[in-house]
Amino acid sequence: MDRRAFLRSTGAAAASAIAAPAVWSPARAQSRQETLLIVSESGPNNLDIHGVGTNVPGYECSWNCYDRLISHEMKSVNGVPYYNRDKYKPELAEDMSIGDMSATFKLRKDAVFQDGTPVTAKDVKWSLDRTVTVGGFPTFQMKAGSLEKPEQFVVVDDRTVRIDFIRKDRLTVPDLAVVVPCVLNSGLVKKNANANDPWGLEYVKQNTAGSGAYRVAKWTPGTEVVFERNDKWTGGPLPKVRRVIWRMVPSAGNRRALLERGDADISYDLPNKDFSELKSNGKLSIVSVPYSNGVQYIGMNVTKPPFDNLKVRQAVAYAIPYQKIMDAVLYGLANPMFGKGEGAPTEVKWPQPSPYLTDMTKAKQLMVEAGYPNGFEVPISFDLGFAVVNEPLCVLVQESLAELGIRTTINKIPGSNWRTELNKKEMPLFTNVFSGWLDYPEYFFFWCYHGQNSVFNTMSYKNPKMDALIDGARQAAATGDKEAYDKDVKGFIDLAFTDIPRIPLFQPYVNVAMQKNVSGYEYWFHRRLDYRALLKG
């Protein structure tokens, strides 16, 4: 056999297969113009936000495929459209009237589900009943707005729904505009439900059954989701993008490459470093918006030594290399939450910077005062799912704490296990992010610092004074007592800083990289994309 000839022929065959440019048939070029390609690390595990264990990417499907009674108006923050916490706009409802102990919604006449059946009050009630009955996350989220029982949702007539309040709560109406209270096509879902599954969870997991602007046309779990525009949508101006393809690309390097070569239109989960570089090289448009009501922090379990000692906690707070983290880990794409400055007043807002700054002398002195002149040993844990930020962050913290004699070992905990570990409340030292959908300081503090000890109070912090301040602020908000509210909010923020069970580090940014011809990005509290406003070309 002539090996040379053989090699040459295979080589040529291989080369021609690689080098030939893709042949676009005209139809494909056309469809490319009307299609938006999104790439991200992971995709949804369930299209139904009421399902068991629906993950965060699943929220994006729900948001775009279903309508809610009301939604938020947009405002502009630093030139980026940003949801307006205080201004609502009707979505399925055309009119909302809020009484003392109830709110009444009138449905739009022209609202129809994607299968053509009209949206009725019955569907709304059935959907809201579903949220408070299925348990798990949706029920919990509704409870945050004092929406707890099916009896609260009353069908007045075919197009009118009344929601009764069980108590005065400032968060009830905002809670109706979050992702959870979406309206499903009850007739269609019931047809596909059975005795074991009265809410049709199995069906809605795989199929979208809403009145929203998009529907999921094809879903290959772990690979891609294809959305098609619902041309019958009447909830707002018809979206410009006809088709959205959302592909999962696990390698961050590949996601960046896809963007830079112009193959993908949007990605929002690149490492900060990539965003900061893409921003400066100007080939793509990059939008950076701080997380609303979100902070990344170092938490310490205050129920166990040594972190039950206030001086130790303060020592750690003075030993964190804050600025190094901002520079080397976040590449400046975050709001610093430290070094408020001497005598600067506490504001009525959250998040805001703590008074702490890196001061090793002070930290060492505090360690001596605390009775740990030689330090101690402790593991520091982080969620492996966010290793890009968490790992270098923990390495820097580890190195800095070593100067105090605090010898740490780094525990990487797989994402699936992270929640279990948080629930156990046994990790002594860890870093984590919390951000609340509802952008109110008392909401954040109720979940993270209140003695009811929710899963987000990862430090197991219990202080009656803190509880009184948080409850006071909630009460004052419900009754509209601004003065008492401001006093209590400042009170709990100050207390959180002096008691320092968790050390705020920074407010992370949502970064979105888009091709230059893509526009219309809107920031939402859930931080996922709203396809309805996006525009290509």
Add this chain to the structure above:
Amino acid sequence: MRSIVLKRLATAIPSLVGVIVISFLLTRVLPGDTASYFAGPAATPQAIAEVRKQLGLDKSLPEQFARYVVDLAHGDLGNSLTTGQPVVTEIANRLPASGELTLLGLLIALGIAVPLGILAAIREGSWIDHLCRVIVTTGVSLPVFFTGLLLVYLFYFRLGWSPAPLGRLDVFYSAPPQVTGFYLIDSLIARDFETFRAALAQLILPAATLAIFSLAPLARITRGSMLAVMGSDFVRTARASGLTPKTVILTYAFRNAMLPVITTLGMVFSFLLGANVLVEKVFAWPGIGSYAVEALIASDYAPVQGFVLAMALLYVALNLMIDLLYGVIDPRVRLEA
């Protein structure tokens, strides 16, 4: 022939039972409480207990195992919790993707390794022999994910020769009508050459990555068995009778040297199908390897068990096929059996 098949299958049964038991136990000691994962971020202890009951995780281990075996007997591998789909369908959908990739990788590897091995054997001890050895050893010394990333960087990002690493087909192509599940074959059946080219273009880099890694065992065994065969009497005789070196090498030596190559091929194939995991992750390939990894990380039992079982069955089937193929190539084996 049938008795060989039955005998082989009978010996495989204990290993399969072992695989089922071990994979069941292993997945149960994975860290992470599946129930609290699926109960959502703010679940109360009661909510977690409810989910646990829903998932049947409140039962004792033997009870869970018994249920698993009964389901298994009905061909039900359970549902994946993370993707929500039945494991059987998911594996069936993803297996062709992995199979096509692995087979093409192996084909490329064979196309390079066998000639290299023969060449090295003919010129044993020469610089060609050494060079072949260095090339194939380098290939097997590179971590596959590293090779994959380098190839993507070079051929997609830098040179732009290769299409975006976005799985089996560019997003604007639709899959050919399913016959075999192999896009290359299906698109040819459908006479859709554009799709064929698109699928091939997507396949080349990941397949090359696998091929680079599997050159060494194939080239090594080809070289070794060629050397052994060429030293044997019948080749000496053939040479002595004045046949051209080409005829001797290709028709006499090569044919006989094939046997060990085929055995190795089977082993390499089953090894690669498992080792695909990393390549699939780099190339966003929707195969079973990436499926198993995601599931393992999420402590999602059913897919891991299903994947392991599928691979074990494949391994058994493959070994059987090799045995039978042996008989075809070398009639003596058949007679002895």
Add this chain to the structure above:
Amino acid sequence: MTALDTTAVEPDARPATGLSATLKHARHVVTGNPITGFSFTLFILLVVCALFGPFLVPYDPLATNTAVALKPPSLHHLMGTDQLGRDLLSRVIVATRLDMAVAVFSVALVFVLGGISGIAAGYFGGWTDRLVGRLSDTIMAFPLFVLAMGIVAALGNTVTNIIIATTIINYPLYVRIARAEANVRRNAGFVQAARLSGNGEIRILLTQILPNILPIMMVQMSLTMGYAILNAAGLSFIGLGVRPPTPEWGIMVAEGAAFIVSGEWWIALFPGLALMLAVFCFNLLGDGLRDIVDPQRRT
């Protein structure tokens, strides 16, 4: 034809016996085959790095210095610096010890476990053979890398568990080789002689069979060392490697991979190169050892 004949008969293939002949042959292989010679040199370099690495490095491999983060190779940092400004050269050298340790310990462990049970299976046959055979068949039927992942995920990602996982997935290979070799020798003349002179079976196994199959096992060990390192690297890539900030080649490549597209190629390249060279060295060494011990080549 002629090429074959000259190599088949080696110049110093005199009928010598025992150690001296092996040594002589070893010297011949090392000096006669440039690649094997090269791999021996590389091996010595690796051993030196593993033993004395921490004393050789210019910087503390763990010390961060964010002021010089992501600097390309220069005279100050021959391999550049990583995201936190740590010196890559120092990290690559210090990592040698850990990676070698994973390789050496897992291979030693599998040699003891797999080797002994394989020899026993081959020598005694019967139920021992069946038991060992079933066990190794079962392991073989697993997709090996996923099995390793499962073990490390289940037991926790520590160096010990990575070693255990690597041992388990290599077990069938050792059993197979040891079994085959022992089986061939169980009725060999020298074994029969030992048996006749009243030695117990276990004693024969350890004093007669084991030393005889040691050379073949050595070849396998060298090859699996490389595989063990690759395996550990693969585990690191999917996040099941050692704890940060411990330097380890696989984890460094995995971390550096994210920086390739943005142009910081050195972070992944140098650890990757070190990893490749180590595996390369073990593989070639295995080949070289085979040349030494393979009786067919020693005619």
